Amino acid sequence: MLFFLMNPIVMHGGLLVAAAAIPAVFLMIKVYRSDRLEKESPYLIKKLIWAGLFSVLLALVEETVLSFILGLFVPVESPLYNIIMFFVIVAFSEETSKYLFMYRKTWRNPEFNCQYDGVVYAVITSLSFALFENITYVVSYGLGTALIRAVTAIPGHASFGVFMGVFYGIAKRCDYRGNKSGASFFKCMAILVPALLHGAYDYIATIEADSGDWSFLVFIIIMFIISYILIGKQAKKDRPINY
Numbered sequence: 001m002l003f004f005l006m007n008p009i010v011m012h013g014g015l016l017v018a019a020a021a022i023p024a025v026f027l028m029i030k031v032y033r034s035d036r037l038e039k040e041s042p043y044l045i046k047k048l049i050w051a052g053l054f055s056v057l058l059a060l061v062e063e064t065v066l067s068f069i070l071g072l073f074v075p076v077e078s079p080l081y082n083i084i085m086f087f088v089i090v091a092f093s094e095e096t097s098k099y100l101f102m103y104r105k106t107w108r109n110p111e112f113n114c115q116y117d118g119v120v121y122a123v124i125t126s127l128s129f130a131l132f133e134n135i136t137y138v139v140s141y142g143l144g145t146a147l148i149r150a151v152t153a154i155p156g157h158a159s160f161g162v163f164m165g166v167f168y169g170i171a172k173r174c175d176y177r178g179n180k181s182g183a184s185f186f187k188c189m190a191i192l193v194p195a196l197l198h199g200a201y202d203y204i205a206t207i208e209a210d211s212g213d214w215s216f217l218v219f220i221i222i223m224f225i226i227s228y229i230l231i232g233k234q235a236k237k238d239r240p241i242n243y
Contacts, residue, residue: 028123028128031119031123034231034235035114035235035238036238037116037238037239038113040111040117044105044109047105048124048125048128049124049128050128051101051102051104051125051128052098052131052132053128054101056097056129056132056133058093058101059093059097059098059129062089063090063093063094067085070084082203082206083203086203087195087199090198091196091198091199092191095164095194099122101125102121102122102168106121107172112172112241113240113241113242114238114239114241115172115234115238115239115241116169117169117172118165118168118171119162119165119231121168122164123158123165123231125161126160127154127158127161129157130153130156130158134154155220156198156220158224158227159197159224159226160197160198162227162231163190163194163197164193166230167187167189168186170186171185171187171189172241173241174186176241176242204219
């Protein structure tokens with residue numbers, strides 16, 4: 001008891017970190033358990049969690065540099081600035097960062113032997129990205145931020161990961177069959193589709209902040225429902241890459 005009385009700051013910080021982390025961890029477990037054929041090793045899962053952490057750092061550097069360059073050529077107050085910022089700089093910096101670290105850890109890994117594995121890899125990488133991003137937001141802005149991001153950013157990144165993973169798994173199957181053009185196409189889609197959804201997510205959030213409508217929440221709900229359905233379908237029809 002004395003320890004807790006003497007360490008209110010530690011307790012408060014721990015509460016904030018837990019509030020930021022729990023939604024992401026919950027969804028990671030959900031996706032992992034849906035893998036009915038052959039679950040990935042804890043070692044690979046840990047590597048993907050670290051991949052999410054490092055992708056946050058890479059995205060931060062990219063966004064800082066590119067936003068500075070954008071500000072030199074486009075007025076900050078202009079609509080064009082927001083479109084480029086959200087759809088190009090933020091969305092592609094974050095989604096390509098996730099993809100690159102995930103790709104490096106999994107593409108040639110022998111555990112990548114089922115199509116649904118792509119969904120597992122992408123969602124865990126995306127949620128670990130969201131987890132570490134959430135912790136920085138929550139420590140900076142408080143518990144209220146954790147609650148808001150739990151129902152916005154966590155489902156958002158999870159959904160981006162589902163779409164990335166679906167295309168990533170298809171790309172792996174194409175690669176196994178020797179269809180290099182198909183593999184390249186679906187690799188591109190694994191970045192493009194999540195990036196477009198991510199850009200729309202950020203842009204609609206900005207519009208709602210100005211107009212106060214419910215479009216942002218509706219967008220998140222629809223995107224999450226579609227992603228949840230995709231998880232179920234992809235897990236149910238999963239089969240080995242060489243099948």
